[in-house]
Amino acid sequence: MAGTTTGTDDGPPHRDTRPRSWLGGRIGSVEILAALLVLIVVLRGPLADLLAMPALATWTTVFVSVMMQAVPFLVFGVLLSALIAVFVPRSFWARALPKHPVLAVPVASAAGVVLPGCECGAVPIAGSLIRRGVTPAAALAFLLAAPAINPIVLTATAVAFPNNPEMVLARAVASLLVAMLMGWLWLRLGRADWIRLPRRPDLDGLPRGEAFWSAVRHDVVHAGGFLVVGAMAAATINVVVPARWLQTLADQPVLSILALAGLAVLLSICSEADAFVAASLSQFSLTARLAFLVVGPMVDLKLVAMQAGIFGRRFAARFAPATFTVAVAVAVVTGMVLL
Structure with missing residues (x-):
């Protein structure tokens, strides 16, 4: 019967174990959000007392500041990324790149300028390039460059570091x-x-309008969730970790670079938003924060997971550590020259 069992003509029915709400439908994000709002209303008194505490007030200020600066760039980047992913023919990239692999790599890297999106969109697009016959070296160069050198990310970086x-x-x-x-x-x-x-x-076979909104919803949920986590972590670091500890770490050039590079991997912040988190870590040198900005869009936990899911675990196990090493080394050299 409906809501109790499911089945097909080829086999016996089985019980539907999916979670159900009290209205009979599936429990989803709307129900969870409604429950959270009810809890906030019920507990508004204790919450107000907590927010009055100096430490929590500072935490809230840093968190809201990072989110307010980063969200517009995140949303704009996701919208443009979805437009390109859905409306630009995938075969265009194969025709636009040189046939010789050595020459295709720098051209594909520079082509990242025209993809205003984060790494969440670059991974599936790189996979599409390989399926369309683009040499993997060029597709991977595009995957690494697109989230870091597109106009949205560079504009966000300029705003974060005025x-x-x-x-x-x-x-x-x-x-x-x-x-x-x-x-x-x-x-x-x-x-x-x-x-x-x-x-x-998830996009194959859908009308363009549906595919566009499907891509937008997917990237906003994933990238936005990691942005919230990153903003929370940045606020927590500013409040929980004593300033003298951060200053001691920041005073050690090698340790500070490795620490922020490792932090970029753990936080997994979308590339449209990571500059604002880096700017909040003002105790560290510009070179250390540059390492944070270079490593983050290329090697982080969510990106490694996406690469393993799309390209395979054998690929991710080799590609991610190599990229991390090269990114840190290049960031250090670039920082010495330009910063």
Whole structure:
């Protein structure tokens, strides 16, 4: 019966174990949001007392500041990324790139400028490029460059670092160099059997309008969720970690660079928003924060998981550590020259 069992003509019915709401439908984000709002109303007194505490007030101020600055860039980037992913023919990229793999790598890296989106959109697009016959080295260079050198990200970086405009150039140069070096490294050492050919059935076969909104919803939920986590982590670091500890770490050039590079991997912040988190870590040098900005869009937890899911675990296990090493080295050299 409806709501109790499901089945087909080819086998016996089985019990539907999916969670149900009290209205008889599935429990989803709307129900969860409604429950949270009810809890906030019921507990508004204790919550007001908590927010009056100095530490929590500081935490809230930092969190809201990061979110307010980052969300417009995140939303705009997701919308433009979805437009390109749905309305630009995938075969266009194969025709636009040089046939010779060595030349295709820098061209594909520079093509990242025209993809105003985060790494969440770059991974499936890179998979589509490989399916369309683009050499994997060029597709991977595009995957690394697109989230870091597109106009939305560079504009966000300029807004986040108004007193250090050289950060925009340093980020663009370092990210482009890493993308090209990793593409050429793949040509030298990469193997075709490390990549499992990807598919993206969630958009295949849908009308363009539906595919567009499906891509927008997917990227907003995923990227927005990680942005919230990153903003919470940045606020927590500013409140919980004593300032003298951060200053001690920041005073150690090597440790500060490695610490922020590792933090970028753990926080998994969308590239349209990471500049605002980096700017909030003002105790650290510009070079250390540059390492944060270069590593984050190329190697973080969500990106490694997406790469493993689309290209295969063998690929991710080799590609992510190599990218991290190259990104940190290039960021250090670029910081020494430009910052």
